[in-house]
Amino acid sequence: MCQLFINADNQLWAYKTKSLRIDGVVTSIRLETFFWEILEELSFRDQITVNQMITKLYHESLDADHDISNFTSFLRVCASRYLSLIADGDLIRESDTSLSDVGTQDILGQESIRRRERKVRFNHAINKHSIN
Structure with a gap:
């Protein structure tokens, strides 16, 4: 990497x-x-x-x-x-x-959803690794 x-x-x-x-x-x-x-x-x-x-x-x-x-x-x-x-x-x-000219509100909404989903996924992965 x-x-x-x-x-x-x-x-x-x-x-x-x-x-x-x-x-x-x-x-x-x-x-x-x-x-x-x-x-x-x-x-x-x-x-x-x-x-x-x-x-x-x-x-x-x-x-x-x-x-x-x-x-x-x-x-x-x-x-x-x-x-x-x-x-x-x-x-x-x-x-x-x-x-x-882009759909600002739609883009910001999707971005917010993705950030929340990533945070949950990363927190879950961190918790899973710290248990092992």
Whole structure:
């Protein structure tokens, strides 16, 4: 298993810092190359620049009263969730459908169900192993 990760291109975890302007304030975001590539894919899908998408996510997070004190972590989770939704079949990776045009509520509902089911399954497996 480890070789799958150890032998991957080490540039994927190299940091890359980008500067952008949000509401007139210049800010820098430092992420691994892997996450920048996923964010580029997300922005391409919605036909906007990465900077525009990040600004949009920032504003929508504020509107939703999210704690965005660690916005960089939020961006990593966004990228990871995107890949997870693809892996679970909720999104099609090569689609040019904008993310604002997908069935958000249905996808979030299915994701919630899967997370609960996985938690139960993993807890059951852990309990089974600790009994043996």
